[in-house]
Amino acid sequence: MLGPSAHQDTFTRDNLPDEALWPELLLAGFDYPEQLNAGWELTDGMVAKGFGDHTALIGNGRRRTYKELTDWTNRLAHVLVEDLGVKPGNRVLIRSANNPAMVACWLAATKAGAVVVNTMPMLRAVELTKYVQTAEISHAICDTRLLEEMEACAAECDGLQVIGFDGTANHDAELDRLALEKPVMFETVATSADDVALIGFTSGSTGQPKGTMHFHRDLMIIADGYAREVLDVQPSDVFVGSPPLAFTFGLGGLAIFPLRFGAAATLLEQATPPNMIEIIETYKATVCFTAPTAYRAMLAAMEEGADLSSLRAAVSAGETLPAPVYDAWMEKTGKPMLDGIGATELLHIFLSNRFDDHRPACTGKPVTGYEAKVIGPDGATLPRGEVGRLAVRGPTGCRYLRGDRQADYVRDGWNITGDAFWQDEDGYFHFAARNDDMIISSGYNIAGPEVEAALLGHEAVAECAVIGVADEARGEIVQAHVVLAEGFAGDAALAEALQTHVKAAIAPYKYPRSVVFTKALPKTETGKIQRFRLKENT
Template identity: 50%
Template sequence: MELNRSAHVDTFSRDHLPAPGQWPDLRFDLPGSPGLHYPDRLNCGAELLDATIGRLGPARPAVRDGAGHVWSYGELKANVDRIAHTLTTDLGVVPGDRVLLRGPTTPWLAACWLAVMKAGAVAVTVLAAQRPGELAAVCAIARVRHALCDTRSADDLIKAAVPHLRITLFGGDAPDDLLRRSAKKPTSYVALDTSADDVALIAFTSGTTGRPKGCLHFHRDVLAIADTFSACVLRPHPDDLFAGSPPLGFTFGLGGLLVFPLRVGASTLLADWGGPARLLSDVQRHRVSVLFTAPTAYRAMLGELGAYDTSSLRRCVSAGEHLPAALWHDWRRATGLRVINGIGATEMLHIFIAAADDAIRPGTTGVPVPGYEARVLGPDGLAVPDGEPGLLAVRGPTGCRYLADQRQAAYVRDGWNLTGDTYVREPDGHFRYVARADDMIVSAGCNVAGPEVEEALLRHPDVLEAAVVGRPDERRGEIVVAHVVLRAGVPRTGETVRRLREFTKKEIVPYKCPREIVFHDGLPRTPTGKLQRFRLRDGALQFPRD
């Protein structure tokens, strides 16, 4: 497709979009579509903030932290605009520059993201828990030269030693702290006149090879997820208060905890994940009405519900992993609420299949969100009959555009996005999840690429071979299990397991680290030396272990 004139000075993101023939078929006029025709010139930061204030006024509560401090929409805009001035006048950020954002989930991190949008730069939001090697890889792929980082998350970013990266810290006492500098700036900033299809953010995911993939999303994409799933399925009210566990570094959290509430003039609680009891305490204390989290958290909260008042909740959204029917029914019995199940993808930006209220069929994911369509494909690429499993394919107003990555051709075929999930379409039109179609492990709603964990383990001098697979787990969906061959003379003991796990936690995000390590004399391989992960995954073979 032909793109509108870009406002970017740094054209790296647009220059590294996939070739036109590799794009998904972006559809804005599917039957039942809510009306997704956006103007050619569009800045999503201005739409989410300035336009919302124009409709509803500046006095409404916008964001709050875990301690109970609240910013109105007017206060949020003033803070965002001051930071945008600092980005452009002090730090030298030009339109199109990639700006890394890192820190715990706080109102200030959200303000930084909105400021990057209004300045016409490109946000690359990463997890506060990511390790130096992971951060270096993201910065290299996206050619990041600027970073805004919470002082509490600075150490590993500094250790990443990214060449020519200018790190500006916020939340500290230093004279050059971002918040001190921005306090002196004007409280009004005119958002850059970006194109609707200028790149607004690069969201990173991990493929089965473990090499991060950057997903390019436009300014109109940010609004499209709010105008489809949120508007048509979630249907929030301006008086709602959103909260949840996903960080803003995950697109599930970015949409659910920032984009969706701001689009309708609601408010959001931005506090870092502190476990199920903390989340329930936040619901009770702040009177949260819309909750976003993964099935693992819903399961964990069930045992704590009796100690908290959750009567303020009216919407609960689950994504990140399959929601079992039994858990759905347990939550309904305990709270009276019907969880909105959904499937999304970083490549699609947010949820594209879901169901709410009377449309819910427990045990299924749902139906295509208005604005999207889905089908199940067989090995020949043709749709299979209802009731037969195949690969899930989806298209709509958003879609996969990898940043200079040859894996684009595998994800997008004939204009459809192939999510890597095996699904069945039931005769009533609901889509039922079967399994992942690749080696990705989904644990507690987080994607873990087995090869990435293997590479981390293999950096330990005592490890000769490693194979990482998922094992079904009632609480987490799957857990990460590492099958390891040790160097001769290294004892197969619990102490060795502990050392390997501690080592791995320093190499990659802790949630990716193996929860179980099994020692073997050798790993199953083909005559050509290819690792047979399936023999480890399905338990068909038994291996010596201590």
């Protein structure tokens, strides 16, 4: 049963799916008071615990302490409530690249009791309009450098209020100027632990983003579960990474996790994969969050003598980590690489490797509080070693806005993630493919990522993506889209060499019968390869 809501605008509570369609929530060990506000917990609450003088945010040429972050977010919250009329439960969209100001705006809106929708700077007006209309968003807070598309969106959305903030070091925009006149004390809205705090839209790897609704307690659970158990976050940690804060992988790894434990979050707009090595060296980073494709780019950019001595964890998620990337990272750095899998629907990582237990081509075991199994089409648990659908349940779970396709994702109390996995005799989970990426050729089930991993073992391959394409004789054939490393030419001889290489690395029937050389692969901003776009063009 849901607790009493502090929301005056009841849109999110009204548009939760029927509780009978929710996954079973395993909340044992995650005890929070009935009233809980995640924004307060990560700011004022940290000052109350004695972290006021610790560095909270690094970016734009300065370091901000937890006391400074608390004062900043309280001033902003006053503006939202007093000048913009934000009511508890209103949806507030934030449009920005990764920078300290975006985090401050998110925390301020959360403290004011709003439901935040974080969005990426690359989105255009037509995409923003879909979000605004779907979530019935009333307010938008936008970096002034990105106002053009936001204002174009507002022209199509009656009643949407837009205010600009300065995402650079200058703090010279309307929101910032209004905040200067506000007090540093703010009475945080006493939201319920199960009031919706965040709507995360799926990244669109399947082409159709959906809104997922997360409670205030969920934001705490991912820190008190995964970040505490797997990462053992300490106040001395410095977090860096490239995933956008607009996605829950980035929001957790680059904001919630460090702020929950008194650590520092480094938020740099220039934190692109090729720059990450220098950033780790400069800021003595201890934890890095990014996707496998980014680690591959980091390895390519790594110069002899790179100093990664400060780094204690390289977290990989967003898509499967190919064994060649893991092996190359371990060989070149000696630093632990912790592969994990999460989902926007469950907010963050629920299967992971550990510091004392990590290996290539393995996603590890469930994070504390979660259970996982591999099931067949009828929902029955499959024997160890057989590939099937991954089913997960735990303290967080899928709640689609308006219940959109809820019954497709949640069955018999379990979240069915859309991933094909197998579990070995020792209980470790191994990724096979997205369910949509299983290729059936002449009756054989072929997992595209396995072929990709084999291709990545060839020196000529910088990146690749494997899809199934229609074939009259075989039903489907394996087609590889390959981005070549520098110095290689994409000709028939190299295509044949790659095919031979795959035949020698894995079962020969899995080799790509078609090889397409390309300059780049389509990706989401989180680095996920959009294989559906390759399929659309075949």
